[in-house]
Amino acid sequence: MGTTQLDTVPEPKYWHLKTVLSDALDSEFAVGEILPNERELAARFGVARATLRQALEQLELEGRLQRRRGVGTTVAPPRVGVAVGDYTHTWTEAGDDTWSCVDSVEAVPPAAVVRLLDTDPDAPVHQVRRTRVSQGQPLAAELLYVPAASVPGLAAIDTPSGLARARAVLRELGRLKLEGREQSVELGSARADDAKELDRLPGAPVLVVTTRYVAENRTAAVAVATYRADTCRLTFGDANGDANGVELLAG
Amino acid sequence: MGTTQLDTVPEPKYWHLKTVLSDALDSEFAVGEILPNERELAARFGVARATLRQALEQLELEGRLQRRRGVGTTVAPPRVGVAVGDYTHTWTEAGDDTWSCVDSVEAVPPAAVVRLLDTDPDAPVHQVRRTRVSQGQPLAAELLYVPAASVPGLAAIDTPSGLARARAVLRELGRLKLEGREQSVELGSARADDAKELDRLPGAPVLVVTTRYVAENRTAAVAVATYRADTCRLTFGDANGDANGVELLAG
DNA sequence: AAGTGGTCTAGACCACTGT
DNA sequence: CAGTGGTCTAGACCACTTA
Numbered sequence: 001m002g003t004t005q006l007d008t009v010p011e012p013k014y015w016h017l018k019t020v021l022s023d024a025l026d027s028e029f030a031v032g033e034i035l036p037n038e039r040e041l042a043a044r045f046g047v048a049r050a051t052l053r054q055a056l057e058q059l060e061l062e063g064r065l066q067r068r069r070g071v072g073t074t075v076a077p078p079r080v081g082v083a084v085g086d087y088t089h090t091w092t093e094a095g096d097d098t099w100s101c102v103d104s105v106e107a108v109p110p111a112a113v114v115r116l117l118d119t120d121p122d123a124p125v126h127q128v129r130r131t132r133v134s135q136g137q138p139l140a141a142e143l144l145y146v147p148a149a150s151v152p153g154l155a156a157i158d159t160p161s162g163l164a165r166a167r168a169v170l171r172e173l174g175r176l177k178l179e180g181r182e183q184s185v186e187l188g189s190a191r192a193d194d195a196k197e198l199d200r201l202p203g204a205p206v207l208v209v210t211t212r213y214v215a216e217n218r219t220a221a222v223a224v225a226t227y228r229a230d231t232c233r234l235t236f237g238d239a240n241g242d243a244n245g246v247e248l249l250a251g
Numbered sequence: 252m253g254t255t256q257l258d259t260v261p262e263p264k265y266w267h268l269k270t271v272l273s274d275a276l277d278s279e280f281a282v283g284e285i286l287p288n289e290r291e292l293a294a295r296f297g298v299a300r301a302t303l304r305q306a307l308e309q310l311e312l313e314g315r316l317q318r319r320r321g322v323g324t325t326v327a328p329p330r331v332g333v334a335v336g337d338y339t340h341t342w343t344e345a346g347d348d349t350w351s352c353v354d355s356v357e358a359v360p361p362a363a364v365v366r367l368l369d370t371d372p373d374a375p376v377h378q379v380r381r382t383r384v385s386q387g388q389p390l391a392a393e394l395l396y397v398p399a400a401s402v403p404g405l406a407a408i409d410t411p412s413g414l415a416r417a418r419a420v421l422r423e424l425g426r427l428k429l430e431g432r433e434q435s436v437e438l439g440s441a442r443a444d445d446a447k448e449l450d451r452l453p454g455a456p457v458l459v460v461t462t463r464y465v466a467e468n469r470t471a472a473v474a475v476a477t478y479r480a481d482t483c484r485l486t487f488g489d490a491n492g493d494a495n496g497v498e499l500l501a502g
Numbered sequence: 503a504a505g506t507g508g509t510c511t512a513g514a515c516c517a518c519t520g521t
Numbered sequence: 522c523a524g525t526g527g528t529c530t531a532g533a534c535c536a537c538t539t540a
Contacts (some may be wrong), residue, residue: 010535016452037525050513053526058454059441069526070519079437085487134359145512185436186330186484187456202266203309203529205438205456233437236336236487261516263528288506299530304507320507321538452508 013047014054019167021055025075032058035073040056061205063230069201082132083222083229084209085183085236086195091174099142102129102197104166109145109189109222116212116222119147126151128166131197132225139232140209141197143216150220173221180214185234194226205229264298265305271296274328274359276315286316286324312456322450329488333383333390333478335434335460336487337476340423344418350381350393353448355417360396360473367463367473370398379417382448383476390483391446391460393476395426401471425474431465434486445477448482 035041040161042052056073059065068074082236094099106124114121126146133140148154153174193204206226213220286292293303307324310316317327333348344351357375359370376398383391399405402423439459446453457477464471478485 014509018454039525048308048513050512051510054509056526061456062439067526068518070520070524072519072525081435083468085434123259174349182488184332184484184486185458186314186440187458188478203269205312207436207438229438233435237438238436265528291504299532301531302529305528308506318507319538320536321505323506325536 014051014058017045017047017052017055021059022064025059028214029075030074031077033075035075037072060230066230076230079231080134080139080231081233081235082134083237084225084234086226091170093170097132098135099130100131101163101166101170102131103162103212104128104169105161113145113222113224116210117147117219123147126154126169128169130166137231138198138228140196140225142223144169144226146235147219147220147221149218150176150215169171176215176220178213178215178220179217182212182214184210186210187229188226190226199230200228205245207234209231209234256396265302265309268296268298268303268306269309272310274316275309280326282326282328283435284326287328287357288323298309308461311481314457317481330482330484331385331388332486333385334482334488335476335478335485341429342421344421348383348385349403350383352417352421353380353382354413354450355379355420356412364396364473364475367461368396368398368470373400377405377420379420381417383403383478389479391448391476391478392445394475395420396473396475398470398472400469401427401466427466427471429471431456433463433465434487435461439477441477449477449479451479458483458485460485 011016022182026170029035036044036226038049038056040050042049042226045052050105056065056067060067060076063076063079065073067073104159105127107127108122108124109117109127110122119125124142125148128145129148131225132142142187146169151169153175154168155174186208188206190198190200190204190206194206198204198206207229209223209225209227211223265329272403280286286381287295289303289307293300294425296303307316307318311318311327314327314330316324318324325338343349352434354371356378359373359375360368360378362372368376370376379395379397381393381395382389383393399421399491402420404426437459439457441449441451441453443453443457445457446455449455449457458480460474460476461479462474
């Protein structure tokens with residue numbers, strides 16, 4: 001298997017520390033259990049606190065730990081599998097694991113989104129903010145960009161803004177017959193507003209899912225959803241008949 | 252748009268620094284250009300080097316920068332879109348953007364993979380190592396787990412190990428008629444062996460794509476591919492007719 | 503050999519959470 | 522309030538690349 005070469009390169013301390021801690025998590029700790037605080041752990045391992053933190057950071061990145069300021073470091077449960085590749089809950093708003101609207105405004109989208117929408121760079125579009133929650137835990141925050149052309153039935157002065165308006169946009173969007181969809185996933189860091197929805201600090205690692213919805217041979221809408229990278233595993237089922245959206249890839 | 256509230260919470264220095272640097276990258280630097288070194292940048296902004304590094308780290312995570320020890324920090328090109336959701340190049344080995352075999356051994360897979368394979372926990376399986384390269388840049392390292400039952404035509408003593416054996420396993424695997432596939436994406440950190448293939452340091456952030464191949468109502472194989480999170484954007488096309496695997500979501 | 507980013511230290515203070 | 526994790530400093534040394 002792996003290179004059994006005698007490490008000519010000495011392993012960094014934090015890397016070794018991470019391995020030791022990881023093993024300890026498997027054998028000596030239960031999910032939800034709280035670890036000794038950072039100062040004590042650092043002392044116990046004979047390293048500076050910064051070095052210990054480097055190890056903890058990696059373990060949190062891998063979804064093994066959860067750190068909360070003022071509280072402590074706890075052992076994280078296994079990541080939740082979140083379906084992002086099926087059509088079942090696209091615009092609907094019902095059940096435990098679906099999107100729920102927050103609000104809506106009309107504004108000019110960022111340049112990156114304009115490229116996908118192929119609208120006028122200065123043309124305002126409907127922006128609908130949604131969040132996805134499962135089992136009480138916030139999973140994702142989304143910003144949906146809907147050109148006015150995609151919701152012709154929506155009177156501009158229908159409702160000024162807010163939740164009612166968001167629902168109105170989605171209702172109109174539901175009339176469209178989707179012909180296809182393109183998605184991409186990349187690593188990002190949470191913007192301040194998203195971080196707030198996700199109950200994380202700004203800059204927290206997130207998986208950014210960009211979806212381009214195609215209808216009538218045009219881009220009907222673009223969604224940019226940021227999922228908590230520490231707690232989520234995104235699933236793209238191809239031949240699975242899972243009823244609800246949240247399901248594990250493993251048994 | 253953004254909360255225009257007067258920040259009751261003072262912004263961390265590294266966060267503000269990141270914003271400033273990000274803007275500078277957009278306006279004053281070209282792709283591939285080399286930045287001033289960390290010590291000088293830190294002095295220029297009047298912060299400790301560790302603080303500056305925290306900002307650089309985030310920008311690297313977002314794919315804006317590329318740091319190489321002994322060389323310097325350069326402005327990264329936009330992320331490459333990598334198709335992971337189509338069937339075209341599954342076992343084949345040809346062209347610029349495909350998998351190329353490295354070697355193969357027979358060994359007992361880790362527990363997490365055993366759960367997906369539903370084989371005996373102690374039963375060895377064929378493991379094929381592959382790498383995915385595009386435009387000279389390594390994109391991903393993969394470990395394919397193939398139970399002996401999926402490749403009945405392969406004599407156990409066909410070839411001892413190495414590249415020839417890897418090709419033999421894939422050839423036999425090609426005889427199977429795939430019925431479906433399940434994929435998941437999650438954030439991870441590169442193991443030492445993967446990091447070497449990806450030309451990164453151990454612990455570098457990666458997107459781990461786990462694929463379960465289904466044939467004849469059984470799990471034919473499981474692939475665990477780790478993509479460089481800094482340089483890759485994974486695309487899951489649903490209605491796109493892109494010929495080659497590497498294509499942008501945007502135009 | 504010089505210059506780069508990567509690791510590590512031993513402190514300090516701040517922001518947040520609970521009681 | 523005491524205790525937690527988050528930020529920040531000013532140094533030091535190491536590993537690596539390039540010339």
